[in-house]
Amino acid sequence: xxxxxxxxxxxxxxxxxxxxxxxxxxxxxxxxxxxxxxxxxxxxxxxxxxxxxxxxxxxxxxxxxxxxxxxxxxxxxxxxxxxxxxxxxxxxxxxxxxxxxxxxxxxxxxxxxxxxxxxxxxxxxxxxxxxxxxxxxxxxxxxxxxxxxxxxxxxxxxxxxxxxxxxxxxxxxxxxxxxxxxxxxxxxxxxxxxxxxxxxxxxxxxxxxxxxxxxxxxxxxxxxxxxxxxxxxxxxxxxxxxxxxxxxxxxxxxxxxxxxxxxxxxxxxxxxxxxxxxxxxxxxxxxxxxxxxxxxxxxxxxxxxxxxxxxxxxxxxxxxxxxxxxxxxxxxxxxxxxxxxxxxxxxxxxxxxxxxxxxxxxxxxxxxxxxxxxxxxxxxxxxxxxxxxxxxxxxxxxxxxxxxxxxxxx
Amino acid sequence: xxxxxxxxxxxxxxxxxxxxxxxxxxxxxxxxxxxxxxxxxxxxxxxxxxxxxxxxxxxxxxxxxxxxxxxxxxxxxxxxxxxxxxxxxxxxxxxxxxxxxxxxxxxxxxxxxxxxxxxxxxxxxxxxxxxxxxxxxxxxxxxxxxxxxxxxxxxxxxxxxxxxxxxxxxxxxxxxxxxxxxxxxxxxxxxxxxxxxxxxxxxxxxxxxxxxxxxxxxxxxx
Numbered sequence: 226x227x228x229x230x231x232x233x234x235x236x237x238x239x240x241x242x243x244x245x246x247x248x249x250x251x252x253x254x255x256x257x258x259x260x261x262x263x264x265x266x267x268x269x270x271x272x273x274x275x276x277x278x279x280x281x282x283x284x285x286x287x288x289x290x291x292x293x294x295x296x297x298x299x300x301x302x303x304x305x306x307x308x309x310x311x312x313x314x315x316x317x318x319x320x321x322x323x324x325x326x327x328x329x330x331x332x333x334x335x336x337x338x339x340x341x342x343x344x345x346x347x348x349x350x351x352x353x354x355x356x357x358x359x360x361x362x363x364x365x366x367x368x369x370x371x372x373x374x375x376x377x378x379x380x381x382x383x384x385x386x387x388x389x390x391x392x393x394x395x396x397x398x399x400x401x402x403x404x405x406x407x408x409x410x411x412x413x414x415x416x417x418x419x420x421x422x423x424x425x426x427x428x429x430x431x432x433x434x435x436x437x438x439x440x441x442x443x444x445x446x447x448x449x450x451x452x453x454x455x456x457x458x459x460x461x462x463x464x465x466x467x468x469x470x471x472x473x474x475x476x477x478x479x480x481x482x483x484x485x486x487x488x489x490x491x492x493x494x495x496x497x498x499x500x501x502x503x504x505x506x507x508x509x510x511x512x513x514x515x516x517x518x519x520x521x522x523x524x525x526x527x528x529x530x531x532x533x534x535x536x537x538x539x540x541x542x543x544x545x546x547x548x549x550x551x552x553x554x555x556x557x558x559x560x561x562x563x564x565x566x567x568x569x570x571x572x573x574x575x576x577x578x579x580x581x582x583x584x585x586x587x588x589x590x591x592x593x594x595x596x597x598x599x600x601x602x603x604x605x606x607x608x609x610x611x612x613x614x615x616x617x618x619x620x621x622x623x624x625x626x627x628x629x630x631x632x633x634x635x
Numbered sequence: 636x637x638x639x640x641x642x643x644x645x646x647x648x649x650x651x652x653x654x655x656x657x658x659x660x661x662x663x664x665x666x667x668x669x670x671x672x673x674x675x676x677x678x679x680x681x682x683x684x685x686x687x688x689x690x691x692x693x694x695x696x697x698x699x700x701x702x703x704x705x706x707x708x709x710x711x712x713x714x715x716x717x718x719x720x721x722x723x724x725x726x727x728x729x730x731x732x733x734x735x736x737x738x739x740x741x742x743x744x745x746x747x748x749x750x751x752x753x754x755x756x757x758x759x760x761x762x763x764x765x766x767x768x769x770x771x772x773x774x775x776x777x778x779x780x781x782x783x784x785x786x787x788x789x790x791x792x793x794x795x796x797x798x799x800x801x802x803x804x805x806x807x808x809x810x811x812x813x814x815x816x817x818x819x820x821x822x823x824x825x826x827x828x829x830x831x832x833x834x835x836x837x838x839x840x841x842x843x844x845x846x847x848x849x850x851x852x853x854x855x856x857x
Contacts, residue, residue, distance in 0.1 A: 246731075
């Protein structure tokens with residue numbers, strides 16, 4: 226007599242074989258879960274990536290507060306954080322005169338957006354950002370590569386999205402500039418495609434701009450700035466500094482990066498919450514579908530389950546067998562869904578993200594660890610759907626008498 | 636020792652309660668061959684299912700080897716069915732996705748008292764005993780009705796039960812195969828000393844039993 230081959234997991238393989246008996250139904254169930262999984266994975270990764278892009282971008286700016294003209298708040302907050310220039314300006318010596326307590330460092334910035342600089346493509350919108358290299362603490366920390374010498378007048382620093390070599394020459398309004406340095410990816414809007422230079426260099430462009438546009442932009446007046454980025458003194462709180470600023474200065478608004486971030490994050494959180502709610506509802510409906518399907522599967526296999534009970538299968542084993550089937554099929558669906566979701570993300574990358582990048586809005590993908598975590602969560606969620614969906618029918622059938630099951634009653 | 640004391644089963648139907656089995660008292664000592672005969676719908680199979688722990692009596696108690704089986708909880712009842720009772724149904728009752736040897740080994744694997752290799756060795760021996768030694772890897776669809784029935788008998792014996800219940804096990808078989816299967820049952824009863832309770836319409840088969848119980852309208856005919 227030949228020695229019999231012994232399968233390692235007979236009940237587990239029995240469950241998987243049962244799935245193989247109805248290939249079309251199993252495939253449809255896998256597909257349904259895969260679609261849910263793909264939407265969940267791609268949706269959550271996209272939302273988290275958007276959130277991360279903005280969060281990282283903001284945090285890298287390094288300022289605790291921003292002082293801007295009161296009327297220009299909306300624009301200038303965007304201007305200084307996501308670079309949306311504004312015509313509203315402040316006096317350049319505003320903070321120096323006021324001597325506000327709680328302020329450690331204050332760096333002025335002038336931001337001028339132009340379509341006629343002659344730099345980049347035809348009529349390309351370019352943000353020209355002037356800063357004081359001696360006082361700046363938000364731009365230079367992001368230099369990723371530079372020429373091996375100190376910054377000089379006539380030097381320009383390019384955003385990460387500008388693909389020009391160090392030392393090359395560019396022309397702005399006919400004036401030559403040397404590419405002195407390039408910034409790393411900040412994730413902050415048009416900063417990525419901005420051209421940064423010393424204030425004196427930006428102001429030197431005023432005649433050329435006036436010549437082409439017929440006027441001098443207000444932020445290029447020597448005594449005007451677009452706003453100030455402020456770093457708090459050690460021990461000072463944001464609230465104290467804002468209170469001091471608002472009580473000493475009129476016509477300004479003090480915007481904290483934190484509150485801005487909070488506002489945007491709240492918006493994103495609401496959006497993310499919506500996405501998560503949608504994903505949860507989708508998961509719930511999939512669980513209901515799995516439950517209905519497994520009720521049908523159980524009804525179809527009553528005889529077989531009754532037989533298993535008759536030969537001594539315990540209730541836990543019956544429930545376990547059905548749960549293994551359900552978890553197996555939905556986990557497979559979840560894994561396929563993650564793969565589909567990854568494909569969806571690739572599509573996003575080649576369409577929406579590419580478009581955003583072209584617009585000067587860089588997109589920072591979530592890091593690999595978090596993506597793997599979300600993928601694992603999606604597969605786990607899919608497995609959970611299978612378990613939750615099959616539990617009730619499995620539990621019900623496990624309670625029935627074997628004889629009723631075999632005879633198809635009850 | 637099998638002992639049924641006032642065992643009855645009532646089904647609730649839309650037209651009111653129906654007594655399938657009415658307060659049956661039955662005793663069978665260990666190793667006995669008991670034939671249960673009666674017309675279709677007389678309650679034979681329901682009685683057998685109650686003795687086999689497959690359906691709960693609405694009244695009375697059943698003792699097997701001194702154990703009041705319906706006083707056991709779910710798990711203990713499952714264990715009792717698994718270890719002490721072998722059941723052969725009137726239909727082909729092998730799991731279609733498993734090989735013959737998997738089907739036979741399954742009750743032993745569910746019990747987990749023995750290692751899988753041990754269960755499979757025993758299953759192979761039992762299949763050889765019922766002349767299916769060359770069909771270990773065959774799937775039910777690859778076996779004849781008689782072979783399937785012999786495999787079911789091998790499965791019923793895998794855990795050395797003290798009680799073997801067979802509910803019209805040859806009703807769908809030809810005469811020759813029926814004789815072979817009955818010979819197998821008798822050898823199990825005589826050589827292993829397993830108590831055999833057989834539900835049958837075949838009076839010739841019943842005549843070989845040591846005890847014949849005739850049931851009509853849910854009650855034993857005196």
